[in-house]
Amino acid sequence: MASPSEHASFLPPVLTFLSAAVIGVPIFRLIGQSAVLGYLVAGVLIGPFGFSLIAEPETAASVAEIGVVLLLFIVGLELHLSQLVSMRRDIFGLGTAQLLICALVLGGAGYLFGLPGTAATVIGIALALSATAVALQLLEERGDLGTNYGSRAFAVLLFQDLSVVAILALMPLLASAGGGGGESFWFGAAVQSTGKALVAILAVVLVGRYGLNPFFRLLAASGAREVMTAAALLVVLGTALLMQEVGLSMAMGAFLAGILLAESNFRHQLEADIEPFRGMLLGLFFMSVGMSIDGGLVKAMWPTLFGATAAAILVKIALVAGLFRLFGSSWLDAVRGAAILAPAGEFAFVLLPVGGGLGLLDANATRFAVALAALTMLVGPVAAKALDAVLARRRGTALEQATDVIESTEARVLVIGFGRFGQILTQVLLAEGIGVTVIDKDVEQIRSASRFGFRVYYGDGTRLDVLRAAGIGRVELVCICIDESEAALKIVDMVHEEFESVRTYVRAYDRTHAVELMNRDVDYQLRETVESALAFGRATLAGLGVPDEVATRTAEDVRKRDVARLVLQQAGALPDGSSWMRGAQTELKPEPLTAPQRPARALSAETRDIIESERRDAAQRALETRDPDQDLDGPDPERRDAKAQDVTTREARPREAKARDLETQDGAPDA
Template sequence: MAYTHSPYNEVLMMLGGALLAAPIFKRLGLGTILGYLAAGVVIGPILHQIRDGEELLGVAELGVVFLLFLIGLELKPSRLWAMRRDIFGLGMAQVVVTGLALAGLTLAFGLERWDGALIIGFGLALSSTAFAMQILDERGDTNTRYGQRAFSMLLLQDLAIVPLLALIPLLAEQAPQDTTTAFEDFLIAIGAIAALFAAGRYLLNPLFQVIARTGAREAMIAAALFVVLAAAMLLQMAGLSMAMGAFLAGVLLADSSYRHELQADVEPFRGILLGLFFMAVGLSLHLDVVFSSWLTILIATPAVMLVKSLVIYGLCRLTGSPHNDAVRIALVLPQGGEFGFVLFTAASAAGIFSGGLASLLIAIVTISMALTPIAAALSRFLIVADIEEEMEEDFEGAGADVLMIGFSRFGQIAAQILLAGGREVTVIDHSTDRVRQAASFGFRIYFGDGTRKDVLRAAGIERAKVVAICTQGKATTDRIVDLVQSEYPNATLFVRSYDRVHTLSLRGRGVQHDVRETFESALVFGRETLEELGVEPDDAQAIGDDIRRRDLDRLELQAVEGLAAGRHMLHSKPVKPEPLVKPRKLALDEEESA
């Protein structure tokens, strides 16, 4: 049978490329984005197996659409309103300042026409939502302060594409015949947004309620996809971006009780299509343009990324971001964006600059996208360690029955019990923020390092009947235990233990009183779950007590014979960490009732 080329072959090649490249690049620490890009470049420009990269890019942009919808689901309208200063203040400043700076750089490179330089500058000022948000998502930083500021700038850039596209006919050699067109387009865009908000308020939730009552899972998935694509298409028809429509649809559903189900339905499509988008960027790279203008690209690409990074860093610092956050934002957003493709193509069609220059600019944008994961990884070399603020050590009035070292959430709860019992507690902690926070709630704690003997003495350890070590890190806890046992061997220690292994280590040091930080809370959690499932409170308490007894038996055995001792028999009696049979009291009660 003769071999025939079909679209299924292209799909198979792209899936195979993603299957090979993404895990390899992830394992190398380069991120999946570069893997998808590399796969696209190999399949398309190098091996010439797929030649319609631009067409695939149009379809694959649905990945960006679904990404923005999921981001919108995480942002309630009230939260979005709280971000308005970053969106319209920082975001607008970034577009204007970066656009003018890059326009000036373009003129310095020798482009004579100021109108073309203006379009190039503002086109390169736009960053890639897909690349930036994927990097933030992989790092788990989407909801951090710097992640939210970066997203605010991306959101404003999506809005900025509308006036930038409207600017092209004004700068073109043939001015538009109807001078009211731009104003009409603006009104259409406002009307589309208003229609989307009205539909979200009065139609979306009732729609999902009706579908949910039917119990048809596939109908709910279809409804989710319909809402995303319909919102995207509505705003695209109004001259805005599809991503903006999907984002607004997500925001409108952020308060919906179906939010989590929608998120689960859309997430698989988002992942697949976003990977396809990155591969399509690689497929659409024109290697002939890169090779013919390699020197220009070699100079222009890092120059554009450097200018954008410096401008973004400066604006972030001016608007209150600390150095580390400003560095992270600047190195997540230095690339050109997918809207640059649209803007440069439209400018070329309008005669503002040649098609060859548009291809060169698209190559610069594409390569800057490919370099973004590397630039983002460089941020860790520019981040400075936070200098911990020091406070004056003042122990006037210190000295009580209990000396507590460490005032994190564990120590705070323990201190409340002691104070409620009428005992005085002297608390020391090395965190200035925690000292101030405690003071705002009426707690008096002392600033000091519990690993220093002079601090312990000044805090009244010689008068304390109990030394409660409630620090978080195992290493810090062990240092304090060793210090107290060495210098104050008669002190009674109560120690917060991290886990079972740490407990055995402490008991090997001779500590008699220790509590694993999650053990008791887990017992309470399990007991209350049993009660919710219908078990009588006394029976649930008996089960919890039996778990505690068995755990203590095993712990005592392991303290003598080692960590693996609990798996064997002790004097022909099994010691196990969990009750494989019902607690003895409960079993006897059932036998009597039978």
């Protein structure tokens, strides 16, 4: 039986990684550098050529690759097939040109410095590839993934990921080019591996198209949130492993899974569940890259290594910037995009060892190229940051203005809850052409939403990570249409604390809930039955023969008096037992706005006892609190209106929407 110490043997390296992350990353963020650089430097320090705190960095590297896998999955979730089709010119045109030209120039430079042709070719291709994880992390930190240069940079990265499969297949052919009889063997193996890859891709597409939505719907109906998280990881890692088994990259498999789920109702929930794992494992990946730098080689050949690193970065920036410019980008966008793509990619750590195993380059060249690739990833973020600073200083505020944001259909409104109330609301917004994102955790509501002609995403609106994944930081206002009052209040508190610029429009369950929302300074609240009841009463008066204008005026008068009473109840200004002090939880009792013309009559003994008890309580309250102005709802309309106007003035709230008239604050005219 294993001892407790053996069971806990994994804790020291885990604590080392966590400590390095929480110390290194904040320091580099404070000095204005990217978190990527903080992870890389932390990896160097804890690695075998630093303080040697990690005994087996190779084990960490194998686990850290999952971070890149999850990153590509989330990127895939953000894309749609239509977007990929629209990017085909950049993916296959710009991507092909970038890889071929950079590989040719960098490989040619290696050949001129004495490397054999095959070694120069492999190293040129490895350095021509770009670091997907570094580039996407930098774009995410800047918020530039949706910009013109960010979209083009992503297209290049996507083509590189696709091309890795072909590169790995061609390397055996390159190794056998001088050997004479290996071509036929290589051709048969290539055909077989290509067939396996196509079958695997077809299987993933079919399962993703017809199986994943029912699968997640079944799990969501169980109500177990942790099962949804486990299912998300199962889909991502399972697809990645399948792609690896057939010769494709794990990252490519995860990206394919993300693309297939981009149209799913569960997209935002999946993104929220995956995000914590993605962030931590991606940080571990960057640290593993830092640990892979051969400190002994750097110490022995530092002038050559640092000179080659600077040359490789500058050459890639110049070449890629020229290609971006050729494909229509401005010079500013071209340079920024080129700086993002300057570091060598993660696949360099795959291609170079494979090339060494095939005899394409010797051990010394492999060590040198791996160290060079790692150093470009270490220096690249610094170069990109410095370049941004130079451009910003030269152009001032024009840097931000020159960023050409791609035209998008991002939602302007986030609607939480798709019940009867939310369905009608979204119809109004869509009729005006307003972009809407809707989330709901009721699987049946999601299933029925297809009849409305738009998509409802599965998600729990009381979770901050789900709100972020649904894009709440990019919308103008959030409409909270759920019928759970406590959950609605929780969402309001989160939005006001985390997203101050987002306005809150909330459906109130009842009068008590409405006052609680007013105390939280929501921009707009509406009790769910008020408008329908007023419209019903107006129609009833009309049905009894009351002229339409009189019925409308009466209903409007009741509305104003009800709003005035609501404001007084919020302020604690009513001495009738229904006061409401901020923070108190006293239940508001319904009170008549108009005194009845005759007293109530009992229809049974039980009713008689209730009526007598209420009369005694009312008389006692009247004796205890005597206020000449307490008859707010009495027959004197002038004094009543003056009192309501005074309360309205005193209780005006600071948020922008609170400056509206009381009658429009608590209700809107019927459509």
